[in-house]
Amino acid sequence: MITGFLFRALDKKAIWVALALLAVAVLVPLSNAMLPINHPLHVPTHIMALFGKYLCYAMLALALDLVWGYCGILSLGHGAFFALGGYAMGMYLMRQIGTRGVYGHPILPDFMVFLNWKELPWFWFGFDMFWFAMLMVLFVPGLLAFVFGWFAFRSRVNGVYLSIITQAMTYALLLAFFRNEMGFGGNNGLTDFKDILGYSVQAQETRAALFAATAIGLAIAFVLCSGIVNSRYGKVLVSVRDAESRTRFIGYRVEHIKLFAFVVSAMIAGIAGALYVPQVGIINPGEFAPANSIEVVIWTAVGGRGTLIGPIIGAVAVNFGKSYFTAAFPEFWLFALGALFVATTLFLPKGIVGLFNEGWTRLRSGREADRAEETLQPGTEAAE
Amino acid sequence: MRLILFLTGLLAMIMAVTGPVRADEAELRAAIAKFAEATKFSETEAVIEEIAGLGDPAAATALNELSEGQVMVRESDGEVFVIRGKDDNVQLLDPLTLEVVGTATEDDLRKIKIKNSIRRMIADVVSGLTLRAKDPKIRMQAAETIFSRPDEDIIETLDAVIAEEQDDRVRQAFIDARAAAVLDSDMSEAEKLEAVDILETRGGRDVLPILTTVSNSDIATVAEAAKTAIASVEERLMFWAAGQNIWYGISLGSVLLLAAIGLAITFGVMGVINMAHGEMVMLGAYTTFVVQEVIRNSAPGMFDYSLAIALPLAFLVAGTAGFVLERGVIRFLYGRPLETLLATWGVSLILQQTVRTIFGPTNREVGNPSWMSGSFEVGEILITTNRLWIVVFSLVVFAILLIVLKRTRFGLQMRAVTQNRPMASSMGIATPWVDAFTFALGSGIAGIAGVALSQIDNVSPNLGQGYIIDSFMVVVFGGVGNLWGTLVGALTLGVANKFLEPYAGAVLAKIFILVFIILFIQKRPRGLFALKGRSVET
Numbered sequence: 001m002i003t004g005f006l007f008r009a010l011d012k013k014a015i016w017v018a019l020a021l022l023a024v025a026v027l028v029p030l031s032n033a034m035l036p037i038n039h040p041l042h043v044p045t046h047i048m049a050l051f052g053k054y055l056c057y058a059m060l061a062l063a064l065d066l067v068w069g070y071c072g073i074l075s076l077g078h079g080a081f082f083a084l085g086g087y088a089m090g091m092y093l094m095r096q097i098g099t100r101g102v103y104g105h106p107i108l109p110d111f112m113v114f115l116n117w118k119e120l121p122w123f124w125f126g127f128d129m130f131w132f133a134m135l136m137v138l139f140v141p142g143l144l145a146f147v148f149g150w151f152a153f154r155s156r157v158n159g160v161y162l163s164i165i166t167q168a169m170t171y172a173l174l175l176a177f178f179r180n181e182m183g184f185g186g187n188n189g190l191t192d193f194k195d196i197l198g199y200s201v202q203a204q205e206t207r208a209a210l211f212a213a214t215a216i217g218l219a220i221a222f223v224l225c226s227g228i229v230n231s232r233y234g235k236v237l238v239s240v241r242d243a244e245s246r247t248r249f250i251g252y253r254v255e256h257i258k259l260f261a262f263v264v265s266a267m268i269a270g271i272a273g274a275l276y277v278p279q280v281g282i283i284n285p286g287e288f289a290p291a292n293s294i295e296v297v298i299w300t301a302v303g304g305r306g307t308l309i310g311p312i313i314g315a316v317a318v319n320f321g322k323s324y325f326t327a328a329f330p331e332f333w334l335f336a337l338g339a340l341f342v343a344t345t346l347f348l349p350k351g352i353v354g355l356f357n358e359g360w361t362r363l364r365s366g367r368e369a370d371r372a373e374e375t376l377q378p379g380t381e382a383a384e
Numbered sequence: 385m386r387l388i389l390f391l392t393g394l395l396a397m398i399m400a401v402t403g404p405v406r407a408d409e410a411e412l413r414a415a416i417a418k419f420a421e422a423t424k425f426s427e428t429e430a431v432i433e434e435i436a437g438l439g440d441p442a443a444a445t446a447l448n449e450l451s452e453g454q455v456m457v458r459e460s461d462g463e464v465f466v467i468r469g470k471d472d473n474v475q476l477l478d479p480l481t482l483e484v485v486g487t488a489t490e491d492d493l494r495k496i497k498i499k500n501s502i503r504r505m506i507a508d509v510v511s512g513l514t515l516r517a518k519d520p521k522i523r524m525q526a527a528e529t530i531f532s533r534p535d536e537d538i539i540e541t542l543d544a545v546i547a548e549e550q551d552d553r554v555r556q557a558f559i560d561a562r563a564a565a566v567l568d569s570d571m572s573e574a575e576k577l578e579a580v581d582i583l584e585t586r587g588g589r590d591v592l593p594i595l596t597t598v599s600n601s602d603i604a605t606v607a608e609a610a611k612t613a614i615a616s617v618e619e620r621l622m623f624w625a626a627g628q629n630i631w632y633g634i635s636l637g638s639v640l641l642l643a644a645i646g647l648a649i650t651f652g653v654m655g656v657i658n659m660a661h662g663e664m665v666m667l668g669a670y671t672t673f674v675v676q677e678v679i680r681n682s683a684p685g686m687f688d689y690s691l692a693i694a695l696p697l698a699f700l701v702a703g704t705a706g707f708v709l710e711r712g713v714i715r716f717l718y719g720r721p722l723e724t725l726l727a728t729w730g731v732s733l734i735l736q737q738t739v740r741t742i743f744g745p746t747n748r749e750v751g752n753p754s755w756m757s758g759s760f761e762v763g764e765i766l767i768t769t770n771r772l773w774i775v776v777f778s779l780v781v782f783a784i785l786l787i788v789l790k791r792t793r794f795g796l797q798m799r800a801v802t803q804n805r806p807m808a809s810s811m812g813i814a815t816p817w818v819d820a821f822t823f824a825l826g827s828g829i830a831g832i833a834g835v836a837l838s839q840i841d842n843v844s845p846n847l848g849q850g851y852i853i854d855s856f857m858v859v860v861f862g863g864v865g866n867l868w869g870t871l872v873g874a875l876t877l878g879v880a881n882k883f884l885e886p887y888a889g890a891v892l893a894k895i896f897i898l899v900f901i902i903l904f905i906q907k908r909p910r911g912l913f914a915l916k917g918r919s920v921e922t
Contacts, residue, residue: 074722074725148902151903151906152905152906154906155905155906155907155909156909157905157906157909159721159722160655160657160721160722160725161860161905161909163657163722163725164657164856164857164860165860165901165902165905167853167856168853168856168857168898168901168902169898169902171853171898172894172895172898172899172902175891175894175895175898176891176895178891179891179892290853291849294726294729297726298726298730301726331737331741332737334733334734334736334737334740335733335734335737335738337730337733338730338731338732338733338734338737339730339734340730341726341727341729341730341731341733342713342727342730342731342734344726345717345720345723345724345726345727345730346713346716346717346727349723
């Protein structure tokens with residue numbers, strides 16, 4: 001069964017994407033470490049770090065695409081899962097600081113000493129162990145998605161209502177994490193990390209390894225999503241997106257189908273957050289901001305929802321544009337982003353990948369291409 | 385003694401504001417000048433009595449300085465000064481105005497000697513002067529000052545003024561102050577019991593510390609009476625606190641109502657979630673700012689009318705923006721609500737950045753017209769005038785909107801389109817134009833909400849963002865397509881928020897409300913007042 005899953009997952013173009021990501025995972029760190037600095041193919045460390053960040057965003061967009069593009073659930077709160085995964089990783093990194101903090105307390109992180117806390121809150125226990133933290137990276141976003149989705153899908157909250165309450169969820173978490181009493185560093189979040197698995201997070205080798213891990217993680221997530229959407233379950237998922245009531249009448253438990261996709265998506269988002277935090281060196285409540293989650297939606301839309309490669313392209317492209325614009329024309333970034341939202345929804349409903357596919361189908365002729373497009377793109381009813 | 389100082393300060397402050405109300409300054413100066421000849425205590429006392437006889441509150445300053453030993457006579461010409469500093473560097477101050485009029489060395493000056501009995505006499509005279517001031521406001525404030533810092537010595541003076549006082553409210557304040565002073569003294573049990581009674585009737589948070597002190601007193605009956613009084617006062621306070629919370633809640637609810645009502649229309653009729661709604665509010669607020677700037681520069685006298693001028697303009701500005709948004713973007717996206725949501729979010733970013741580019745990222749100052757500033761009290765409830773106006777305003781807007789929807793042709797068409805679009809269309813209603821004008825109306829309402837919110841919030845490019853999530857919550861909670869649902873939703877959420885705040889803190893209260901709404905939507909996915917019929921079953 002697993003072979004079958006993998007076989008279907010790696011069919012068509014998927015295998016090329018996965019291989020390309022693996023190649024990036026190997027070649028970029030190699031070029032960074034081996035090639036001399038003035039070599040034309042040398043990748044400077046800061047560029048590698050930047051693209052490491054983009055790949056994390058790509059993973060988040062991929063997670064969102066699984067529920068939005070294939071299941072029609074527009075989550076405006078995926079940033080929350082990303083941030084929760086990030087916080088789990090951040091807590092592990094905080095515990096690794098040990099006595100090197102400003103106050104030199106062997107167990108308590110600096111901000112707890114500052115707040116005069118005497119002992120570690122119960123929910124911080126276990127985070128000194130890497131495996132436990134990694135488990136929590138999956139478990140906490142997964143649990144939140146499960147509980148939230150369980151209630152929401154069971155009572156058939158869908159469409160814009162679901163979007164709004166996912167936004168309310170991330171907003172509530174934003175407010176909660178801003179509170180010092182929560183025990184997650186309040187306003188400042190978690191930062192000042194030193195080690196990960198015994199290696200300094202600042203070291204170039206660690207950064208290269210983190211980059212490779214992110215690229216490999218993205219490749220795995222991609223293969224996983226590809227496997228899901230190409231399986232029989234994936235077909236039902238698409239039918240839920242296109243005609244929810246009909247699917248229900250045929251006899252499928254729509255809420256279970258949605259719930260599974262939602263939880264898997266949240267876990268992928270959690271992993272993306274966990275990979276993100278050691279690379280940027282901080283996690284704070286700002287990551288929960290509703291605006292961030294909506295931005296993820298636009299990455300996915302720009303790249304092309306309902307395709308798995310689309311969100312990856314979209315996330316990297318939009319964020320590259322953001323880095324460029326905010327440095328060169330800080331005034332215009334919001335204009336550009338806003339225009340991107342409007343233009344994408346009006347003129348590019350299928351995103352860059354859709355545009356590319358259309359061009360491709362025009363080159364090739366006939367029914368075969370039309371059919372391919374039908375299966376690749378969501379129908380117009382998808383949004384309802 | 386600090387009480388006297390305080391009273392004097394208070395007096396000086398009031399004098400500065402209200403201007404001179406003194407009977408005859410020359411007479412007073414002449415009386416003060418007599419200190420120069422007073423070499424014996426008895427003579428000094430006589431002078432003080434003479435000053436007291438003039439009944440001019442302005443004398444309080446000089447008398448108080450005298451009590452502090454800061455009044456001296458210049459040996460050379462026998463003039464009387466208040467002094468500051470010592471040794472070779474002494475500043476001479478006018479005894480009435482406390483303005484510096486010269487310098488001298490200590491050797492040139494002779495201090496007017498006083499003793500404790502004179503200090504007490506001065507204290508009585510000074511409080512008598514303030515308590516007998518002509519302006520009832522000053523008397524009232526004097527009584528309140530004594531109440532908050534009761535002093536045994538003052539009881540006699542109070543007895544005297546209570547007998548003389550004509551104004552009922554001021555007399556009551558004197559009686560309350562006397563009761564507080566009685567409880568602070570060693571007067572008889574009966575007197576004290578009566579005082580406890582008076583304080584219990586007065587109520588309020590400030591009687592509690594006095595009563596608490598009394599409840600520890602040695603006299604069992606008085607202590608017992610104080611304890612009962614505390615319980616009764618606290619009960620009343622709880623009642624008032626609840627009232628205050630309701631008021632705050634209504635006030636918050638009215639703000640939510642203003643912000644959400646336009647959204648309710650656009651969402652209700654078209655099923656469009658307009659993420660740029662908050663920016664329409666912001667446009668309204670900035671319109672107010674521009675109107676006020678123009679008025680400040682060209683006709684400052686018109687400032688009190690600025691809001692009245694801004695209201696129609698804000699409606700037009702935001703309404704036009706909404707109209708353009710509908711015609712330019714949203715109409716291509718009907719039937720795709722999620723895409724509409726994204727596109728309008730993009731528009732909101734563009735509008736924010738536009739305003740930021742034109743007006744700058746910082747807060748702009750929008751002034752309150754005079755008729756909107758100030759506050760008053762109803763019982764123990766403090767009501768600020770601007771909040772009151774906003775509550776009234778939001779209800780007026782609500783009523784007007786209700787009339788438009790129920791009594792006009794346009795409203796009829798709007799409701800028809802809401803309930804059954806294809807049928808309305810086949811009856812000859814131009815649904816695209818109804819959509820466009822509905823959207824313009826909703827946005828225009830958001831614009832006038834912006835005028836109101838500019839009075840209580842910072843006018844910055846991010847103004848709208850703060851309201852958008854709350855507005856959604858109100859609309860979704862109240863039920864789509866139903867204005868009454870929006871009203872009930874806004875007020876419920878506002879009041880619930882304010883009632884949770886004292887127990888949970890502002891942030892946690894907000895989180896609770898959000899979680900509550902998330903759970904509520906699970907239970908009733910279409911809100912409190914769900915629209916029944918086919919149209920909602922998409």
